[in-house]
Amino acid sequence: MLSRPDVAVVGAGPVGLGIAWRCAARGLRVVVHDPAPGSGASHVAAGMLAPVAEAYFGEHELTGLLTASAARWPAFAAELTAATGADIGYRTEGTLMVGLTADDLAEARRLWAYQQGLGLPVTPLRPSALRDREPALAPRVRGGALAATDHQVDPRRLVPALRTAAERAGATLLPTAVRRLSDVDARVTVVAAGCGAAALTGLPVRPVKGQVLRLRAPGGVPPGFRHVIRGYADGEHVYLVPREDGEVVVGATVEERTDTDVSAGAVLRLLRAAVDLLPELAEYDLVETLAGLRPGTPDNAPILGPLPDRPGVLLATGHHRHGIVLTPVTADLIADLVVTGTPDPLLAPFTPARFLPPNPAGPVGVTGPVGVAELAESADSAGIAGSAATGGSAATAGSASVVRSAAGVAPAVPAVGGRTGPGPSAPEEEHTWN
The missing domain is CATH 3.30.9.10 (D-Amino Acid Oxidase, subunit A, domain 2)
Structure with a gap:
């Protein structure tokens, strides 16, 4: 019988597969739920990596995230090609x-x-x-x-390559639709379901x-x-x-x-x-x-990080026009958050809490590292054993004080035995995302 996974990713577009790859490469047990991988917005997308051309009036924080992710793309593309042998159509003519x-x-x-x-x-x-x-x-x-510095990649080559990389790193893809978060049994659930995130979480993704x-x-x-x-x-x-x-x-x-x-x-x-x-x-x-x-949001920016009052649930959705260019930074920072429990300061403007009413009890800090005992059990042979991952972007120690105190944010990854209930206590409507 398979042991309980460390991470369940809901959605196998480029963002979800990128997160699965980065988490599996850190020695975590990862499953990805999607009945039709790569069939969403990425199948239609052109694949422009355009932090400059996409810098619009009033979107300063988003421009910063786009720039940070675009800077990761050369190494990300090279690493992906080395892991899979795939030509992902990465071009740098500008x-x-x-x-x-x-x-x-x-x-x-x-x-x-x-x-x-x-x-x-x-x-x-x-x-x-x-x-x-x-x-x-x-x-x-x-x-x-x-x-x-505005480049391009072919999403129809990128997504299969990310799937191959994730599976070679040890992730398992399951052709299952997720109707409610309580259906998912994992220490951490990452919702990367694009437009389907609205029905799963109640957040304003349209x-x-x-x-x-x-x-x-x-x-x-x-x-x-x-x-x-x-x-x-x-x-x-x-x-x-x-x-x-x-x-x-x-x-x-x-x-x-x-x-x-x-x-x-x-x-x-x-x-x-x-x-x-x-x-x-x-x-x-x-x-x-x-x-x-x-998957759009009211402020045109992605939703990244812990879902308030839902321990062990992380969001990586709402990327709108920018899902391809933001894949590297999203994958790195969410994987780091899973391992350390501490959000990188880059995530601060994009917290899910910005769309939710403040918690009257006051903010609950995102503490870390957590979940490291489980990581040690599953990744000791990889030499990771209780440390943050060596690949991608290292999370900043103590960065919780930098994060805009996401009101009501619970620990990103439960400690050993931290999630004892059957799932979310709030009632959920049944639905299907794809």
Whole structure:
């Protein structure tokens, strides 16, 4: 009979699989619950790693997290390839941000000035310099800027590689849907279920629809451009992501809808904007139209860390447009939190407690290390035995004082015998996530 797992991850998208990999690599017994791994938002996603281009007004904490995670991507990609032998389509040519008309360029420059004010690497380019980099750009393009540190990865290669890495590290994937948290039997449960986290936890995670197109260059040759291109075209925002195999991902709409239907109007707008910026795309094959549901939150930022009043339950959801770029930092920090019981200061602005009423009894500190006795039992042969993991981001000792005292946060990982009840005491409605 299998022993009780140390960690159960609910959700096998890139975030859930990344957490499973990092936890299993630390010697923990890990199971992942998902009836259809990789079938959610990541299957539709373009895979832009864009902390600069995605830095928007008023989202300072999120920009900091995006930047921290993007900085981890080179090592994360190399480690994943070494562990699996997989080519995940990680490319570093950078991103060109462009404006088609004078009004488009004025709008873009306003954002670039904000990004530069944050110290982000944005390099304005004249039209001639743009075309030196990408001759296929339309003559009408008025100007642009280079975000050299904004890269890309192919999510449809990334997710299978993460699954392989997690399983090789010892994690077990179970094709089971989780209807209620009390169905999960593990010392720690990590909810990485995307939009399904709302039904499991009651937190305000909502679906945000995005429609995306995939084109293919004639003959399957590489596209006629190398950079990711993000642009404004007559007021329409569009991105174009080239792949070595000839694919070009074109996106995306942002709609407060829960369906996954593809509309003719969205296809028309995306194609028109794409061809306005890169006329050669008119000759490409349209091979896929697809819509997915991003897990959004009221402040557009992820929900990361312990769920108040639910000992042993951690959240890693609500990544909205940023699930791919935030995979490394989420995986590292959640795995560190599982092992040490102490949240990294980077997690402070993203606590689940920000969406819950304050605990009248006052804050309960997140103490650590906890759960280390169990870790020693399961990982002694790996040489971990009661210490924090050596891979990824080390948690900062004593960082609980830095964390914005998440009101009502219980210990992230129960000590030995710490969870004695059958599960959450609050009544739960039955539901299914996928």
